[in-house]
Amino acid sequence: MLVTALLSGLVLGGTYALVAMGLTLQYGIARIMNLAYGEVVIAAAFLAYTLFTAWGISPVAGLLIAAPAGFALGYVIYGVMMRPLVARAWDKASLEIDSILATFGLLFVIQGVLLVVFGANFTSYSYLNVAVNVLGTTLAANRLLAFVLAAVFAGGLYLLLTRTLWGTALRAVSVAPGSAPLVGIDVDRAARMAFALGGALAAAGGVVISMYQTFTATSGVVFTMKALIVVIMGGVGNILGALSAGLILGVVETFVATYLDPGLTLAATYAIFLVVLLWRPSGLFGRIAR
Amino acid sequence: MLEVSNLSLHYGRHIALHQLSLKVGKGETVVILGANGAGKSSLLKSIAGLTKPDAGALISFDKRVITGTPAHDVLEAGIALVPEGRGVFGDLTVEENLALGAYAKRARQGARDRQDFVYSLFSKLRDRRSQYVNTMSGGEQQMVAIGRALMSKPDLLMLDEPSLGLAPVVVGELFASLARIKAAGLALLIVEQNVKMTLSIADRGYLAEAGRITGEGTAQALMSDAAVQRAFLGAAN
Numbered sequence: 001m002l003v004t005a006l007l008s009g010l011v012l013g014g015t016y017a018l019v020a021m022g023l024t025l026q027y028g029i030a031r032i033m034n035l036a037y038g039e040v041v042i043a044a045a046f047l048a049y050t051l052f053t054a055w056g057i058s059p060v061a062g063l064l065i066a067a068p069a070g071f072a073l074g075y076v077i078y079g080v081m082m083r084p085l086v087a088r089a090w091d092k093a094s095l096e097i098d099s100i101l102a103t104f105g106l107l108f109v110i111q112g113v114l115l116v117v118f119g120a121n122f123t124s125y126s127y128l129n130v131a132v133n134v135l136g137t138t139l140a141a142n143r144l145l146a147f148v149l150a151a152v153f154a155g156g157l158y159l160l161l162t163r164t165l166w167g168t169a170l171r172a173v174s175v176a177p178g179s180a181p182l183v184g185i186d187v188d189r190a191a192r193m194a195f196a197l198g199g200a201l202a203a204a205g206g207v208v209i210s211m212y213q214t215f216t217a218t219s220g221v222v223f224t225m226k227a228l229i230v231v232i233m234g235g236v237g238n239i240l241g242a243l244s245a246g247l248i249l250g251v252v253e254t255f256v257a258t259y260l261d262p263g264l265t266l267a268a269t270y271a272i273f274l275v276v277l278l279w280r281p282s283g284l285f286g287r288i289a290r
Numbered sequence: 291m292l293e294v295s296n297l298s299l300h301y302g303r304h305i306a307l308h309q310l311s312l313k314v315g316k317g318e319t320v321v322i323l324g325a326n327g328a329g330k331s332s333l334l335k336s337i338a339g340l341t342k343p344d345a346g347a348l349i350s351f352d353k354r355v356i357t358g359t360p361a362h363d364v365l366e367a368g369i370a371l372v373p374e375g376r377g378v379f380g381d382l383t384v385e386e387n388l389a390l391g392a393y394a395k396r397a398r399q400g401a402r403d404r405q406d407f408v409y410s411l412f413s414k415l416r417d418r419r420s421q422y423v424n425t426m427s428g429g430e431q432q433m434v435a436i437g438r439a440l441m442s443k444p445d446l447l448m449l450d451e452p453s454l455g456l457a458p459v460v461v462g463e464l465f466a467s468l469a470r471i472k473a474a475g476l477a478l479l480i481v482e483q484n485v486k487m488t489l490s491i492a493d494r495g496y497l498a499e500a501g502r503i504t505g506e507g508t509a510q511a512l513m514s515d516a517a518v519q520r521a522f523l524g525a526a527n
Contacts, residue, residue: 165390182338182365183393184393
């Protein structure tokens with residue numbers, strides 16, 4: 001039972017980490033607190049569902065459609081909605097407030113469209129729903145795949161940010177936006193790219209979630225909140241921090257649900273959040289884009 | 291090479307710069323002397339594109355008008371700024387800071403050779419290339435800032451109070467390095483409190499006071515100028 005709980009905790013945590021990485025890019029680099037983030041996740045989940053049930057396109061292939069679509073959506077949203085806010089913002093705090101209000105509105109726009117198109121029902125589909133043997137216990141193949149995909153995306157993103165000049169420039173904007181123009185970085189463009197990349201990760205997260213979880217048009221807010229908790233736990237803008245914090249949160253939730261009471265899951269989540277916020281406000285791993 | 295004319299700048303009601311004009315020739319080292327609040331930093335920031343001057347200003351570089359051009363494009367034109375307080379990426383390593391210095395399109399080619407030049411100038415940086423910059427001393431951070439600016443292949447390097455807060459022995463090393471950069475053919479525009487050291491490597495200088503240029507001359511002439519001696523060099527007689 002211990003190994004089973006640990007494995008499903010890691011699967012869940014991998015998904016949390018994947019979803020949170022996009023938010024940490026948007027918040028840490030573009031400095032936009034995007035409350036509509038979870039809605040993009042759910043929109044991608046519905047996209048994967050539609051591709052699979054209507055055309056028989058597997059979710060893995062669906063990623064190749066959803067991730068670029070998420071990138072494009074983020075790119076357009078930044079250009080249309082966020083850039084005017086950034087241009088008129090006095091400082092970081094006023095941008096934060098403006099972006100929270102604006103994306104709070106966007107949340108209901110996307111949610112409304114999803115409700116009209118897909119209805120309010122619980123939605124799921126059956127993909128790779130076969131048991132595989134892992135470390136002496138059984139796990140659904142779709143969950144194993146979800147974990148592998150999360151690991152691939154996390155690894156890819158980490159390499160992109162640390163091993164390429166483009167990624168290093170994004171981290172430079174995250175740690176010292178005022179100095180970035182001194183080396184020729186167009187901060188506005190970098191922020192737009194980071195926001196779009198965050199959209200791609202949100203969409204990838206949505207596809208992965210749809211493979212093994214049930215979702216509704218209104219469950220986006222759950223993912224925004226969990227992603228936010230993971231981002232703050234891991235340190236804003238910190239990719240490895242988000243990865244570790246996501247895994248911790250998934251394992252803790254699963255252990256609480258298994259050994260204490262499933263009803264305490266959310267309580268445990270927010271208890272961790274409060275502890276981190278009170279004692280380590282810059283995150284367990286620091287506010288550093290390493 | 292750099293020509294600034296009629297440059298004014300105000301923050302609200304405060305006038306920081308008033309119809310200021312100056313020139314820097316190719317390969318020339320020019321120093322701007324003036325007390326705190328004379329508007330020297332505002333001047334460098336206006337040239338670098340970090341602050342927008344009032345209408346009517348004309349800043350041109352190599353015959354190209356760059357007034358109001360955003361900072362990242364001014365860098366592409368060949369002007370690099372080492373700002374007051376250095377502006378390094380403290381949470382990144384020395385190597386990453388230098389690599390970012392060559393982020394500009396004009397700087398991509400030959401980045402390796404320039405990195406070798408920076409390491410020959412500041413050998414300490416080579417030994418500490420994997421160190422996070424915010425764990426280094428002020429003098430070492432200044433080396434990173436100057437090295438990063440050199441990586442962008444500038445024709446004109448502007449330095450805002452480079453010796454501020456550094457120990458005297460470190461200041462000596464710093465000016466020796468600046469002399470080597472000058473010898474490599476770069477034009478330098480330096481704002482400094484350390485007047486004696488700066489004049490010793492400069493060709494020409496301007497005196498700034500309350501946002502205006504109040505005098506100019508060759509470094510030699512300024513060094514022996516009675517007013518300069520009284521104001522900056524602490525001459526007793």
